[in-house]
Amino acid sequence: MHRYIPHTPEEINEMLKEIGINSLEDLYVGVPRTIDDYNLENGKDEFTVKKELINLSKENKLFELENIFAGAGTYYHFIPTVVETLANNQRFVTAYTPYQAEVSQGTLQSLFEYQTMMCELTGMEVANSSMYDGATALAEAMLMAVRINNKTKILAASSINPEYLFTSRTYCTPQNIEIQEIKWDENGEVDINDLKNKIDSNTSAVVVGYPNFFGIIEDLKKIKEAIPENIIFIVVSEPISLSILEAPGKLGADIVVGEGQALGITPNFGGPGIGFFTTLEKYVRKMPGRIIGETKDVDGKKGYVMILQTREQHIRRARATSNICSNHALMALTNAIYMSVMGPSGLKKVAKMSYNAAHYLAKKLEEKGYKLTFKGPFFNEFVFNAGENYYERWKKLSENGILGPLPLEKSLPNFKNKALACCTEVNTKESIDNLLRHF
């Protein structure tokens, strides 16, 4: 038959007989046959498929890690070998959602531990077990804020990832939720006056990046002080940076979301990464997504189960907190394994090395006369004026084996010849000096 389909011809006959029919065609009672054959190729053997796919993969250019200076939401950090090995364990990979908890303790405990780690990083009290990505996590955070205080205006900093903003608009529009943008100031930080002016009695939430899309570390304390108590403070963050930046939970955040790809997940051409979603216990019943909790079995042994499921679509249907069902559990596991390997000191070292590398690059660029666009403090990304014809020069750079700082002009108007540079612990002094030779 096929190597994935075990039926022998004899078995098929026995099965047809048991069913009481003569041919496979008889199975389709009342089903109109509309096709005889797909307009597709026939199947191919494994050797051939593998060869074809390997060749196809080679049509994508790989850069040496130290020569990659592109970020913007997708990051190249060093991933220890054990992360990939363990996350590829087929008992994780080929399991389903833990509907039968007694035979899913591996999944449930890993996700419980993941939730704990995300709470530790963000300083929040509860994390769900994942969303699709940073953009949808933010969009759902906005919907959640509206559920909490029944107001319908969201103030979002223009300096958060543009794709996150676009996605949020797609989610908010049908719910008649208005998103108003807050300007950035010359530091690349939220313009506090603009924020204050736009807050009104219908404002549900304020959204800022930490660090924001330009790499700038917003002063969450200052922003929190400008927001009235009943407004939900949503922080979009980047988890590596949180090992050296004060936890948003300590600075007044109500919901902290973001993209967790940086925690041990390969870039994958942009997906899957993972959306993380954390909040305070008092809001948990308004939260989207699966949550794992600790409990005991009948013998008093510790175990884990999915909890607060009455929020979810399979029970609450049209009135659920979200439609999310499949999430990114395997990526949550990958995050947890990475954080276990790195521990607090490793994560901090990654963050500090990334910080140092980006600041070294920025300093050298400034010495060469290139201007940083913003004056505010930054983490491992920054925007600078890259000079004439940067987009074309950037493409040339890639021919020289360097994935240079990303030109922003395609995604942001008014950013002609401006680039977003990114460094991590994999960039060396030599690779940065080499990049600088092209500037």
Added chain:
Amino acid sequence: MTIFEISKSNRIGYELPENNINDFDLNLPEHLIRKEDPKLPQVSEVDVVRHYTNLAAKNYAVDVGFYPLGSCTMKYNPKINEKIANLEGFSMIHPFQPHETTQGALKLMFELKEMLCEITGMDDMTLIPSAGAHGELTGMLIARAYHLSRGDTKRTKAIVPDSAHGTNPASAAMAGFEVVEIKSGPDGRVDLEELKNALDENVAVLMLTNPNTLGLFEKDILKISEMVHEKGALLYYDGANLNALLGITRPGDMGFDIVHLNLHKTFSTPHGMGGPGSGPVGVKKHLAKFLPIPEIVKENEEYKLNYNKPDSIGFIRSNYGNFSVMVRAYTYLKTMGKDGLKKVGQMAVLNANYLRKKVEKIMEIAYPDFCMHEFVSTCEKFTKETGVKALDIAKRLLDYGVHAPTMYFPLIVHEDFMIEPTETESKDTLDKFAEILSKIFEEAKENPDFVKNAPYNTPVRRLDDVSASRKPVFRFNFGK
């Protein structure tokens, strides 16, 4: 034991390279500098390996045994797919590299889209949605955009049968629709009279799963399509159960305007404990302009991303979707081809009907009729007689080393199992399952309490999920 309990201060599990860059001071106000380290585990590499390997051993999985979860299509996940998805040429590329340097990836996505259009009978498709429910939301937003683009603002309602997955009404609500639920008829299918009464000028779309969650084909589908379109509404196809139709018919041929697929069901990508999946959405020509941003296009033998789509519903997530899941599905399609896909559909339906025949000797079949890829059985009478519930039987199944079917769904059947064997299971496996099920019913008759207290042989026994939700523990308690 949790990983936090094996943690020891100053133990490490990593090494990092030197980058030869001097230290820069954190140029930040004091209150933005972290004072207290996150309490992440401090463990060695060996600790990590053992911890997660031991956790994995507590999981049931497709690679362990039979996993007949209805509507989840727990088919075998081919290993070649994993290997290919993890090739560096696919896993290590940045979404914003110059498109000239990612032609392989873009070509793969373009061709996958074309193949899936052919399989569904649709004209265009987006691969961006990350999961089935995300696809549903995308599809429903397209329906909304379509009506609004025609100035038709009164269409605020979406019809959903009572047998639908919970995600259907939830997605419709997220797309801004008021959900109208219609009762299924006595044969478990859409009741045309109910539908007719619900269909008015305010209905934007009917969401349908076909075969439905009872595993039954909607025989009146062409009539339904006509009724829906006559009223100016759109017909939406939930592709959760597409496996059954492979090689026979296509949603596009049945009159559906919008289709979502689950690459993690029909197209063999692994479920990963709940994700990542991928939920492509296909549409007929008149809806193509509403598909989300960006779209993959082919111009003069070059693949590109087009962000300029003024009528689009917009972005629905960052980047281009779950690319590595697409790589797996593409590899699967290359492996199966048109001849293999046909066999998939046939053997999935054969297996379900064969198992139905076996199970009907043990449990009542909710709607006794030829089924497609799955069927629903109920033990409601048995529960009344013995007090043993479907849940108890499910738990006892775990003791015998098989995964329980989906339970208590669809909501219109009680004390039920929704059983989907998929095509990758052998007759022997199905026979064995029926034998075990029969044995459990015997056990339950003889000693109901014994089955009510199952499982016995699992890593933990029955868990208290009621107090877990009443007094929730969301994270590890580090104590002092």
